[in-house]
Amino acid sequence: MSTPTRASVGFRSERGPILIALMLTTGLVAIDSTILATAVPSIVQDLGGFAQFPWLFSVYLLAQAASVPVYAKLSDMVGRKPIILIGIGLFLLGSVLCGFAWSMPALIAFRAVQGLGAGAVQPMAITIAGDIYTVAERAKTQGYLASVWAISSVVGPTLGGVFSQFASWRWIFFVNVPLCILAAWMLMRTFHEKIEKRRHRVDYAGATLLTLGMSLLILAVLEGGQAWAWDSLWSIGAFVLAALLLVAFVLVERRAAEPVLPLWMFSRRLLVTTTLISLGVGAILIGLTSYVPTYLEGTIHVAPLVSGLAVAALTLGWPIAASLSGRFYLRIGFRNTALLGTTIAIVGALALAITSTHPSVAFVAISCFIVGLGMGLIATPTLIAAQSSVGWSERGVVTGTNLFARSIGSSVGVAVFGAIANAIIAESAGGEHDPATVQAASTAVFVAVAVVAVLTIAAGFAMPRARVEDVELSRQAPSPTD
Known part of the structure; x- marks a missing residue:
């Protein structure tokens, strides 16, 4: 593994060029997750297939989420650098193919290639940061990485609108080409690893079963109530087959020499609780980013750009709190920091629900900012606690599992919050475009988000009271797989 000299955390330090490269690679995924939404009308006008366009998002999320555990395990076997470069290469290939797509089905297929690349890029960037920075330094570096998402939440939709209006929607994909090349060049030039050479037994069977099982499960959750009814043969069949595969x-995995997702992870209280917390983070995040714009646009008819900026307040609060979280967990511990963050998130979610009867962009932005502060104090310390409790050879799979849980939380959140909103809309006489109906449905979703935050704080209470010193010492313990 890489063992650089410890210096100050920043762009001018010895590790600064690596941090810049990681932020750039993270930016590829972050911008892509927001840039497409504003270009959908132009894409549909050019390629047709209006009924199919939701798959542009679903297939990307599906490929990204399902591939994360496999990449994470491979990175523990062969190193982070080759995996993140493979991810950048797939993302580049997918972007070029999307730019030349001739039909909606082709664009959907090429978005899956992009998703496979994103599945390697995001977890590897976070894992590399965990490798080269100490526990005390990681909060600040995670704040830098989180700030990329905050910037992208504003830059992405803006670029998407500019390209669609003044050039072509195809440029939202072509713009990734120079960014991918630059990111790969910087990583190859600045990031160097020393990997212990030994033979590995790749768990092909486990990787295949996990990928297929989780793909079916995520697909069933994403499309249930949308593409098909929850009680339809398609829905039931997908859930049953997914369960059998898992x-x-x-x-x-119980017999595999080097399992792709080691079962010992589920016997460690710290890893189990931080994974459950990550599930809650994913659900809270998707609940607000999905329904806040709908709420503002449907009740007081603000422009999409304004509603997007209100959501951006959440991604602004997140990196601020994440970068400061190190001061908290070094003093009061990981568990208490996570509990503090969850309490703040509950306050923000309740404020959003209570004030939703009087729609206001200012109230929504402030509430989202408060939730973002809470998320920064939840997600970053729990991820760092999980990373720090294991050695290099296990950090990839631990990081991947944490991010995978966040993706699952988002997928389940989409289904649950959608079911809540649709139930209220179905009972309303005004229809889905009636401001009162939109307000009622959104309020119910915001209350549900607050409930998820309460459940998340329950998982926080279950975290062990490990001090930072205890976690760092545990890294020296023999691996359970040795």
């Missing part, structure tokens, strides 16, 4: 996966 049961087979567990049986295979």
Whole structure:
């Protein structure tokens, strides 16, 4: 593994060029997650397939989420650098293919290639940061990485609108080409690893069963109530087949020499609780980013750009709190910092629900900012606690599992919040475009987000009271797989 000299955390330090490269690679995924939304009308006008366009988002999320555990395990076997470069290469290939797409089905297929690349890029960037920075330094570096998402939440939709209006929607994909090349060049030039050479037994069976099982499960959750009814044959069949594949996966992992998702992870209280917290973070995040714009646009008819800026307040609060979280967990511990963050998130979510009867962009932005502060104090310390509790050879799979849980939380959140909103809309006489109906549905979702935050704080209370010194010492303990 890489063992650079410890210096100050910043762009001018010895590790500064690596941090810049990681921020650039993170930016590829962050911008892509927001730039497409504003270009959808132009894409549909050019390619047709209006009924199919939601798959542009679903297939990307599906490919990204399902591939994360596999990449994470491979990075523990062969190193982070080759995996993140493979991810950048796939993302570049997918971007070029999307730019030349000739039909909606082709664009959907090429978005899946992009998703496979994103599945390697994001977790590897966070894992590399965990490798080269100490526990005390990681909060600030995670704040830098989180700030990329804050910037992208504003830059992405703006670029998407500019390209669609003044050039072509295809440029939202072509713009990734120079960014991918620059990111790959910087990583190859600045980031160097020393990997212990030994033979590995790749868990092909486990990787296949996990990918297929989780793909079916995420697909069933994303499309349930949308593409098909929850009680339809398609929905039931997808859930049943996913369950069977995952049961087979567990049986295979119990005998695998180097399992793609080691079962010992589920016997460690710290890893289990931080994974559950990550599930809650994913659900809270998707609940607000999905329904705040709908609420503002449907009740007081603000422009999409204004509603987007209100959501951006959440991604502004997140990196601010994340960069400061190190001061908290070094003093009061990981558990208490996470509990503090969850309490703040609950306050923000309740404020959003209570004030939703009087729609206001200012109230929404302030509430989202408060939730963002809470998220920064939840997500960053719990991820760092999980990373720091294991050695290099296990950090990739631990980081990947944490981010994978966040993706699952978002997927389940989409389904649950959508079911809540649709139930209220179905009972309303005004229809889905009636401001009162939109307000009622959004308020119910905001209350549900607050409930998720309460459940998340319950997982926080279950975290062990490990001090930073205890976690760092545990890294020296023999690996359970040795």
